[in-house]
Amino acid sequence: MKKSSKQPQRRNPTRTTPHQPAIRLPQELILLIIEDRTDSLGDLMNASLVCRDWSRPAQSFIFARIYLRDADQCKKLAQKNPNLLSYVFHLSIIEHPEDGEYGHLGDLVSAKNGRDLSGGSDYLNQSEITDVLVPMLAQGSIRSLAICVSSWTNAVFSILGKFSGIERLRIDGAHALSA
Numbered sequence: 001m002k003k004s005s006k007q008p009q010r011r012n013p014t015r016t017t018p019h020q021p022a023i024r025l026p027q028e029l030i031l032l033i034i035e036d037r038t039d040s041l042g043d044l045m046n047a048s049l050v051c052r053d054w055s056r057p058a059q060s061f062i063f064a065r066i067y068l069r070d071a072d073q074c075k076k077l078a079q080k081n082p083n084l085l086s087y088v089f090h091l092s093i094i095e096h097p098e099d100g101e102y103g104h105l106g107d108l109v110s111a112k113n114g115r116d117l118s119g120g121s122d123y124l125n126q127s128e129i130t131d132v133l134v135p136m137l138a139q140g141s142i143r144s145l146a147i148c149v150s151s152w153t154n155a156v157f158s159i160l161g162k163f164s165g166i167e168r169l170r171i172d173g174a175h176a177l178s179a
Helices: 027-036 041-048 052-062 071-080 082-087 103-107 127-139 154-162
Strands: 065-068 090-095 144-149 168-172
Touching: 027 041, 027 052, 041 052, 052 082, 065 071, 071 082, 144 154
Parallel strands: 065 090, 090 144, 144 168
Antiparallel strands: none
């Protein structure tokens, strides 16, 4: 006689209680929590991953201030994340050499994350950059603009002319501007 070893079949676990919806926090409370964490970029990034209700408020603080140093940054922001453009309230466009006659600009550091902002490449003179920046300008959310360029050209003036609604303008790196 042959012994058979039958193992009991395993059942898939089933819920014994009905699914309860998650408790939703009021939007005001979510904003207070996120505003309390604005000093920590890591905390804001974590908060943006909690759930949809937390994502938008956290992203609005993360992307409120951005610094563009080269053409690739402009393109990535405008093409891969166009929905984030509406969160940008302060835009810094950095275009200057790390060393040279504009050496005093090499001390620029982001107030938000402490990163060195020097060494931006010459990208504003590229015709496609104007096309990349246009969607950002069309959003109309930018209220503060900082421009740091080593050579002022017609392309730079053209880009400046497209910003409307600017309440605060900071210009660095310009020794002489003709009006």
